[in-house]
Structure formats: C-alpha cells, structure tokens
Amino acid sequence: SAVISQKPSRDICQRGTSLTIQCQVDSQVTMMFWYRQQPGQSLTLIATANQGSEATYESGFVIDKFPISRPNLTFSTLTVSNMSPEDSSIYLCSVMTGGYGYTFGSGTRLTVV
Amino acid sequence: KQEVTQIPAALSVPEGENLVLNCSFTDSAIYNLQWFRQDPGKGLTSLLLIQSSQREQTSGRLNASLDKSSGRSTLYIAASQPGDSATYLCAVRPTFSGGYQKVTFGIGTKLQVIP
Numbered sequence: 002s003a004v005i006s007q008k009p010s011r012d013i014c015q016r017g018t019s020l021t022i023q024c025q026v027d028s029q030v031t032m033m034f035w036y037r038q039q040p041g042q043s044l045t046l047i048a049t050a051n052q053g054s055e056a057t058y059e060s061g062f063v064i065d066k067f068p069i070s071r072p073n074l075t076f077s078t079l080t081v082s083n084m085s086p087e088d089s090s091i092y093l094c095s096v097m098t099g100g101y102g103y104t105f106g107s108g109t110r111l112t113v114v
Numbered sequence: 115k116q117e118v119t120q121i122p123a124a125l126s127v128p129e130g131e132n133l134v135l136n137c138s139f140t141d142s143a144i145y146n147l148q149w150f151r152q153d154p155g156k157g158l159t160s161l162l163l164i165q166s167s168q169r170e171q172t173s174g175r176l177n178a179s180l181d182k183s184s185g186r187s188t189l190y191i192a193a194s195q196p197g198d199s200a201t202y203l204c205a206v207r208p209t210f211s212g213g214y215q216k217v218t219f220g221i222g223t224k225l226q227v228i229p
Contacts, residue, residue: 007157043118043203044158044219093157100163101207102148103217108157 002098003028007106014084014113021080022109024094029074034103035067038091047092050077084113116141118206120220127194128228135189135223137204142182145207145215149178149189152201152222161202162189166209194227201225 006025014020024033035047047067048056056069070078081088094106117140127133137147146165150158162171162178164187170179177190191198201222208215 002160011155041221043221044205046216091155091157095158098160100165101146101210101215102160102163103158103205104160105150105158108155110155 002102003030003096003104005094005096005104005106007094007109009109010107011110012112014111016085016113018084019080019082020084020111021078022092022094023078024076024106026075026096030096031074032097033071033077034095035069035077035079036093036095038093038108040090044093047079081111084111086113089113116206116208116218118204118218118220120202120204120223122223123221124224124226126226126228129194129196131194131227132190132192133194133225135191135202135225137187137189137220139185139187139206139218141208142185143209144182145210147178147180147187148205148207149176149187150203150205152203154201158203191225194225196227196229199225199227 004027033050036044038044046059047062048058050056050069050071052071052074068080089112092109095103098104119138121136148163149161164171164180175192180187201224203222205217205219207217
C-alpha cells in the first residue's frame with residue numbers, strides 16, 4: 002500500500018499566523034483527503050483534493066481558512082490560516098488503498114498559543 | 115446518517131490477557147470496515163480491512179470480525195503486550211454508488227496494557 006510522508010510532525014504557533022502542512026505520497030493517487038482530529042474527538046473530513054481542480058470542502062470548512070494545493074498526483078499541502086487556539090488539533094492526510102481502505106500520514110500535531 | 119460507536123471508551127488490562135474491542139454502526143449498508151491504531155499525537159496505522167462480504171480478517175495476534183446485519187464488529191487482541199497500548203479506531207465506508215463515499219470514524223477505545 003501507499004506510504005505517506007507528512008510534515009511537520011508537530012508545531013507550536015502563535016495565534017494569527019499560518020502553518021502549511023505537506024504530504025508526499027510514494028505513488029500517484031487521484032484523491033487525497035485532509036482530516037482534522039480535535040482533542041478527544043473523532044476524525045472530521047476537511048476537504049478532498051483532486052489534482053488539477055479545486056478542492057471540495059465539507060460543511061463548516063472554507064477555502065479562505067484551509068487553502069489546499071494539489072500540484073501533482075503525489076503531493077498536497079493544507080494551510081491553516083489566521084490560527085486561533087480552537088485550531089489546535091491533529092491534522093492528517095490520507096489516500097485510498099486497495100480494497101477501498103485508507104492509509105494515513107503520520108499526522109501533524111498543532112498547538113496554537 | 116451513519117453513526118459509529120466504540121465501547122468501552124477506555125480499557126486497562128494486565129499484560130498477556132486476551133481482549134475484545136467493540137465497534138457498532140447504525141446503517142448496515144456498508145462497503146467495508148477498517149480498524150486502525152493511533153499512538154498519542156500521531157497518525158492512524160491500518161490494522162485490518164474487512165469487506166462487507168467477509169466475516170473476519172486475521173493478522174498475527176489480531177482478529178477482526180464483522181456482522182453487518184447486526185451492525186457490529188469486534189477486534190480481538192490475543193496475548194496483549196505493553197506495546198499494544200494505543201487508541202483503536204474503527205471506520206465504516208458506505209456502500210459504493212459512484213464517486214467518493216464519505217467514511218465515518220468512531221472516537222476510539224484507548225487501551226492500556228499494564229506490564
């Protein structure tokens with residue numbers, strides 16, 4: 002199955018700043034998924050990123066706050082903009098694998114102070 | 115709307131014990147169910163993927179079963195070890211009908227294996 006390299010693994014950021022998270026996949030994939038996991042909560046899908054088109058955002062998430070780039074079939078970035086303490090979460094990227102299962106990156110643990 | 119529940123929320127067992135984690139879902143129209151392990155602050159590691167037509171999957175000391183009609187899956191861990199300490203999540207994918215099908219995740223069961 003695919004292997005995803007995600008970075009940074011963690012960061013502590015000042016409120017009002019932005020952080021860009023990168024995911025690199027070792028094979029070409031059509032769709033990449035970005036999730037947020039708030040403390041003590043389950044995973045929530047932020048958006049689906051397709052190469053060559055605008056990302057599709059889920060209800061409650063907007064492009065101005067979470068801009069996504071997908072320049073090719075192996076790479077994607079998620080930016081968390083104008084951060085507030087409420088953005089403190091684990092952010093995860095994911096791709097589909099054989100049998101329509103999923104593989105995840107190692108996660109980015111973000112703390113906003 | 116699919117809802118996924120995992121009980122118990124936390125579990126503490128002595129090393130060497132066999133244990134069962136539970137996952138229940140409200141809509142039986144699923145394509146597959148996947149079990150993951152998550153270490154604190156980290157990403158998800160896939161453990162087992164069960165297709166809707168399967169009853170169980172095994173990998174080493176892990177065995178996952180699926181009863182689609184009753185909306186339940188269990189993850190059995192044999193001879194637990196301290197290294198098994200983590201949060202275990204299940205995720206349900208709905209029946210495929212074209213396009214991307216949104217996966218629903220449980221909150222997880224936090225397992226602690228005491229040496």
